[in-house]
Amino acid sequence: MKLRGLQSLALLLWGYQSDLLLFAIPMALIWEGRFFFNRRWALTTQDFYLLADLTAVCLILMIAFLFLNRTEYHFIQILMQWLPILLFPLTVTTGYSTNDRLSLDVLFYSLRRQKQPVTQSWDMDYLMFGLLLVSSGTSKVIGSFYFPAAALLLFLSLLPLRSPRHRASTWVLLCCLIFLSAFFTHTGIRETHLELRKRAQVWLATWIQQRTNPLKTQTSIGQIGRLKASDEIIFRVKSPTGQAVPGLLQEAVYDLPFETSWSVMEQQFTQVDHTDDFIWDTSAATAQDLPLDIYHEFHHKKDLVPLPPGTARIQDLPAINIQKNYYGTVQGMDMVPSPRYQATYQPGTNQTGAPTRTDTHPAKAYKTLIQRIALEHLDPEQPLLSIREFFRDFRYSLYQPENLISSPIEEFLVNRKAGHCEFFATTTVLLLREMGIPARYATGYAVQEYDELLQMFVVRQRHAHSWALAYIDGHWRAVDTTPSIWQEAESDQATMLQPMLDFFSNVTFLVQVWWNDQQREDYEPYLYGFGVLLSLLLLWRISTSEQVVLTPREEEKFANAPLRQGNHSPLFQLERQLEAQGYTRKPGEVFTTWLRRIGFEEFLGLVPAHNRLRFDPKGLLASDEKALEESVETSLSQLKSQEKLQASSQAKTVNQPVGKTD
């Protein structure tokens, strides 16, 4: 059954909801046109295969594009919104062809090879209609009338199929009840979702400490077992001038130690001034500043920005605003996915603020221990050298044993003498403070792995690092006491699949960078030219393909009835005329028998030509068919004249006086 009108309304609803009305209106016109256009194209199965293959290729390309740009576009939402456009050629071709339904082998490549006949087929009208209703709902339009419109269209599509077993009033009542219950159901779903989300947020905020909190960082100190960081590449770094890149990218700085975490004393953030829409100056720029390109996509609206120490300017960061705290930690606000930003930095400096009293404040929990170690091992005259000397015997280890005798820091400093970067950084800060040197705890990333293919440094999740900042000679200096072997120890844990995963990651990255650099204007002339050429080709193919002109009877045939040869035989007109005169033909009675029975043997001569037209697979020659038509016309006129004659004679009989009395 054809959904006349409803499909076009669904197309318009989809266009309005998805903001694709420019596509929806011509699509609706083309779709509706088939009810006014009396031509159908006799397409072969091979034609449908080609079209389905083309649709599949387009779909794969679109999926690949969306997957590679998944951070920029919402994968499912965009796919669902554009799916009607992708499937429209196949659906509309079926609508304008002599086929009513689409055989499954057209849609499923695997069925094309099998010798068993494919009996299943799909009515693309209903499938497309359903898809349009679902696609319309994938985008949220403020003040939308989606629900009532979709419900109305759905009920109207079910109306022609209504079972005559039930009264129309039952159907209407049922639809009303369903509408009301669906309204309450979807309201309930929405309310439940909001409530669940609220509770989950509270729960998450209570129980999960985010690592990138600018005000507090939770370390893995005291965590038992083996630490495992991901090998995923999170960003790439390149110096546009070919200079050496800094070894550490700083993300956040903390000054307040707790037992297993660090926090900050000054919690206020201030907005950074920007001279241009996408240029922010964090401090005064100098001529010695070096640029650094960082290819990092942010996945949150509010995120910390990794920067080289001494950053003076940030450029092309995809944020509406950025803010900075006293410690030089920079946070982007209202960020969107974009693959690159640039930081200009002054080597040897640090953007973190001047020392405060907190920076020399020791941690209460470890005060005695730190004092003892400082007395025994450190030389206040040569603080940095003696600290490095002290840590010379320490090992790098991601493993923390169970059943520790004392606190994790004491265990690290006294017994095991092995730990990861957080142990080294924390104890370095505490030891520096013990010697009266202001020190802070910094987190960020170590830049160390160079990718020859991309010619840039890659930074993985496992390259996350922490170190100490020491204020010496009026400058903040990074003091990294973690043994340099830590990088090899971490890379040993990489999976065997890492090269393959890196390959996919790099491909995605290159496509994103390429796509970001493209300007639509550069391609417009080519695209329009290609579009015009394709349209001309399509028009040529449409006009030269084999076509069938539908007569009203044939339209009916394509809509409902199976094909029956010779249904248009002119002898049927004669049959109707004779039946109108009362000579009824019995079911299954052949023309010859019938004409003999009713005494019209003079028409028997027409029957062989009619039979050939009806039953001969080769059909009847056009000339013979015309001859048959003419003969039938003559016979019809004879019949009509006889009828008139008969009627007039009867009238005369009626008008005549029945008898004369005289």
Place this chain on the structure above:
Amino acid sequence: MMFKDWVFPAYVRAMGPRKKPKKRRLTDRGQLVLTGALLTAALGLNTETSYVYQMFALLFCVAIGSRITLRLSRPRVAVKRILPKYATAEQAFTYRIRVENLGDNPEQDLVITDQPVTRLPDRQQYTTTLEPNEESRNAYDRFIGFHRFIYLQRQNTGITIKPARVDEVAVKAHRDVDVEATPLRRGVVAFRETQVMHQDPLALNFGLSHFANTESLLVLPKRYQLNPNWRLSGGRNFQPGGVTAAWSIGESDEFVSLRDYRDGDSMRKIHWPSTSKSTARMQKPVVKEYQDEFFARNALLLDLSQQNPRILEETIAVASSFALELQNADSMLDLIFLTDDGPRIITAGRGTSAVNEQLEALATVQQCHLPFSELSNLVLTHCRLVTGCIGVYADWTDNHESLSNRILGEGVALKSLVISETELPHGPYANIKTQSLQADLLKA
């Protein structure tokens, strides 16, 4: 353990008879609505980003509403099936089901489906028998083997029956509905029940009413068209055994006339009624005069030893085609074959029995495990009575050749046909290949 062995019990559970009969079935639109509901349930999880959850709510309520209203206006009818005596394998036929309205309202928009007894394949059949052209299915379908299971289930069940729409049935009236069915194999097909289906107002579900309606139908083997010019050489022969349906007992030759007694005539041939009348007048007994029976009697020899079920079926089909073709008023046909219970000879023609008996026997025969020598002995004993013989074999071995030579040695005209999947070397037989069976038979 192969995957097919592992998955077989799951298929049996899924496709086998249910403990509780199904009360409803989805229509095509119902399937679309339900699929849509599942799809929107997955897509609409996040109510923040889309309205798809509203469509889910709508489709969900439509599906529920349709199910609830299915209970409204259940049909109150009685059904009765009217089957023909026989059907032929792979030939669609029509039978009738009478639907009687027992309620107080006219019944309309009903659909009836007849349900045969479902026979599932056993594990051995499932793992060893391939679906025709299975190699052309895709790798996934071949691996999971579900199509094979369905094919075997359909073949074992033996019949496909199309649902039929019932036009309006007036109150206290009945209507005969033509139901189209196609037997898929020969043998007995059992019917289990008739289901009457009615739709809910939205036409998304069918409610099913079950009517126990057990019956069986004998499906005769499929038959092929034979060469119309085909004749078996060999003439008529004296048939001393006579015909069992003849008037007299004993030497049942054909009665010709009465004549006077001549010396040497058997006492048994005296026609006593005429003699009692005539002896008073002529003092002579009257005897009946007979003419010896001369007519063609052929043998149709069927070899059932083939293990390949497909070739065996085709062999039986070819034999059935000959059994029907060789029947005429003036000849007799002996169908000779072996079963595991012993030899069987079924004679038809000249009033002995109808061809139906032979076809009925052919409809139910199975593979025979007795040695071929048993068949040879049986044929050689019997072939003195016949003038012509047709051997339908599924293989050609030295035993077959030896039997042929001995039949020919008895002076009996012989035509041998060998059914095979591949082409056989040239020999004293007509090779009928399963791939081009009809064409080969027309040429034979």
